[in-house]
Amino acid sequence: ITAVESECTYVGCPATLRGHGFDGNARRNRVSFEGVEVQVRRATATTLEIVLPDRPGNGRFRVDVPRQGRGTSPRFFIQSRPR
Numbered sequence: 001i002t003a004v005e006s007e008c009t010y011v012g013c014p015a016t017l018r019g020h021g022f023d024g025n026a027r028r029n030r031v032s033f034e035g036v037e038v039q040v041r042r043a044t045a046t047t048l049e050i051v052l053p054d055r056p057g058n059g060r061f062r063v064d065v066p067r068q069g070r071g072t073s074p075r076f077f078i079q080s081r082p083r
Helices: none
Strands: 003-005 014-018 030-033 036-043 047-051 057-059 061-065 069-072 076-078
Touching: none
Parallel strands: none
Antiparallel strands: 003 014, 014 047, 030 036, 030 061, 036 047, 057 076, 061 069
């Protein structure tokens, strides 16, 4: 994973993971953020469109693609939604 892109850093916002070696079938890409499963909405070989998880924090995304490998992202900060 080379980059995490998002205009919104709050839980539940959409984001894009950029890199290479992803599976074009969204269900075959297992993504987590500090151990919490992350929903993958769309996938190509170089991008994963995700929904930021309900767990705020400063950590890394991990992608595991069966028979392709795994990787981690640069650190990314997810914020709690303001009340």
